[in-house]
Amino acid sequence: MSVDESWSPSSWKSKSIAQDVEYPDPKHLAKVLGKLETLPPLVTPAEIERLRHQLGRVQKNEAFLLHAGDCAESFDACTHENISAKIGLILSFSLILIWGARLPVVRIGRIAGQYAKPRSSKTEKIGDREVLSFRGDNVNGLDPNDRTPDPERLLSAYFHSTATLNHVRSLLTSGFASLHHPRGWSLNHVRSPSLRKEFEHIVDGLSDALDFSRTIGVESGPSFEQGGGRGTVGEVDFYTSHEGLMLEYEQALTRAFPVPSAGAHTVPPRMASYNTSAHFLWIGDRTRQLTGAHVEYFRGIRNPIGVKVGPSMGCEELVRLLDIVDPLKEAGRVTLITRYGAGKIEEYLAGHIASVQQSGHPVVWICDPMHGNTETSASGLKTRHFGTIISELTACLRIHAACNSRLGGVSLEFTGELNEQGFSVTECVGGSMELSEEELGLRYQSFCDPRLNFEQSLDVAFLVSNYFKK
Numbered sequence: 001m002s003v004d005e006s007w008s009p010s011s012w013k014s015k016s017i018a019q020d021v022e023y024p025d026p027k028h029l030a031k032v033l034g035k036l037e038t039l040p041p042l043v044t045p046a047e048i049e050r051l052r053h054q055l056g057r058v059q060k061n062e063a064f065l066l067h068a069g070d071c072a073e074s075f076d077a078c079t080h081e082n083i084s085a086k087i088g089l090i091l092s093f094s095l096i097l098i099w100g101a102r103l104p105v106v107r108i109g110r111i112a113g114q115y116a117k118p119r120s121s122k123t124e125k126i127g128d129r130e131v132l133s134f135r136g137d138n139v140n141g142l143d144p145n146d147r148t149p150d151p152e153r154l155l156s157a158y159f160h161s162t163a164t165l166n167h168v169r170s171l172l173t174s175g176f177a178s179l180h181h182p183r184g185w186s187l188n189h190v191r192s193p194s195l196r197k198e199f200e201h202i203v204d205g206l207s208d209a210l211d212f213s214r215t216i217g218v219e220s221g222p223s224f225e226q227g228g229g230r231g232t233v234g235e236v237d238f239y240t241s242h243e244g245l246m247l248e249y250e251q252a253l254t255r256a257f258p259v260p261s262a263g264a265h266t267v268p269p270r271m272a273s274y275n276t277s278a279h280f281l282w283i284g285d286r287t288r289q290l291t292g293a294h295v296e297y298f299r300g301i302r303n304p305i306g307v308k309v310g311p312s313m314g315c316e317e318l319v320r321l322l323d324i325v326d327p328l329k330e331a332g333r334v335t336l337i338t339r340y341g342a343g344k345i346e347e348y349l350a351g352h353i354a355s356v357q358q359s360g361h362p363v364v365w366i367c368d369p370m371h372g373n374t375e376t377s378a379s380g381l382k383t384r385h386f387g388t389i390i391s392e393l394t395a396c397l398r399i400h401a402a403c404n405s406r407l408g409g410v411s412l413e414f415t416g417e418l419n420e421q422g423f424s425v426t427e428c429v430g431g432s433m434e435l436s437e438e439e440l441g442l443r444y445q446s447f448c449d450p451r452l453n454f455e456q457s458l459d460v461a462f463l464v465s466n467y468f469k470k
């Protein structure tokens with residue numbers, strides 16, 4: 001990627017910025033950012049390049065992308081239990097896809113940095129007080145008395161991201177992801193007997209396949225992840241992501257590095273700006289203005305990026321946005337995350353696909369069936385209906401096929417979190433566990449958008465896996 005000289009990690013500052021956060025003490029902010037600039041990168045250029053390569057394979061129909069995790073992480077939820085439950089669910093979901101669809105899965109978690117949230121309104125009414133809206137743990141507190149943006153929270157976000165990523169890395173290199181023990185990812189609490197049976201069927205089949213491989217001595221054959229990956233059966237690549245919303249933070253973690261190239265060493269080395277806070281960052285639906293600060297920042301980083309695409313995106317606007325962030329039409333650079341809502345996808349998706357096809361931009365398309373389908377339940381809790389989520393997802397699969405395109409993956413808000421008694425959260429209605437609206441209050445733990453629980457997520461995994469099964 002060549003970026004013109006008008007770009008720098010701070011060039012976004014000359015543009016108008018949506019969803020800005022106003023800090024009362026700019027000197028305090030500057031001090032924190034100065035510290036962040038000296039702290040080590042969380043991820044490396046080699047990992048970022050490997051993800052770009054793998055997304056290029058998704059775009060060529062050679063792999064499937066799973067992008068999933070919380071709507072927003074919280075500092076308090078940075079625990080061993082929560083992190084391992086999330087990774088366990090991501091691994092179980094991808095195992096179902098790999099087994100059914102016989103496709104490698106690229107896993108990107110909404111994890112280790114997904115703290116900031118865009119809001120539709122700057123303030124909100126709590127009781128009879130009008131207070132600043134909660135913008136995520138890296139900005140202010142959920143407590144209505146703690147809503148003044150505090151720069152120290154950016155530093156705390158960095159350290160919580162680091163602790164989370166460190167734990168993810170240690171889980172993945174200590175046998176947690178081993179396909180030899182997928183039962184360890186815990187299915188004990190799944191109440192639906194058919195769901196449990198279906199998953200156990202896969203695990204049994206997999207154990208047989210691994211035994212067979214061991215017997216004939218091909219256990220350590222090259223894996224999908226090779227080309228920089230680990231290449232051992234039972235170990236997996238895993239990538240981190242968050243919405244690139246807080247540009248001061250993203251800028252402080254943006255570093256110039258030589259582009260690692262396989263074998264060939266160019267002299268002098270080609271330099272690029274990597275956002276080292278996550279492997280993958282996305283632009284949200286509220287911050288994707290063509291002349292705005294976020295698009296300006298994103299166009300210059302070398303990471304693969306996501307762009308949320310909703311009903312308010314025009315066809316021409318979408319192509320202009322791609323021209324800005326991907327002028328050289330590079331494989332693996334852009335993933336379009338569509339989120340129209342089940343009632344609107346028919347109206348918009350085909351037009352967006354046709355425009356992108358005509359433009360020649362090689363994008364990955366993934367379906368976010370969550371964000372266009374949020375409702376308020378009778379009790380006032382934000383929820384999403386499983387049936388509506390599935391309806392957008394199946395429409396998305398069908399429309400892509402009809403347009404001679406292909407859905408390359410899904411973007412989900414889900415959690416494998418269990419409470420102390422071993423029960424899943426109750427935030428979305430329906431699924432094979434038939435969760436009712438009345439049950440939502442039982443274990444509603446999200447402080448942001450409602451997430452699919454473990455069972456509901458596996459339901460989605462089986463649906464997608466059966467669709468791609470030939």
Ligand code: PEP
Nearest residue numbers: 071284285286308339371
């Ligand atoms: C999100 O992914 O949590 C989000 C806020 O999505 P969107 O920008 O699509 O509304």
Ligand code: MN
Nearest residue numbers: 071072413449
């Ligand atoms: Mn969300």
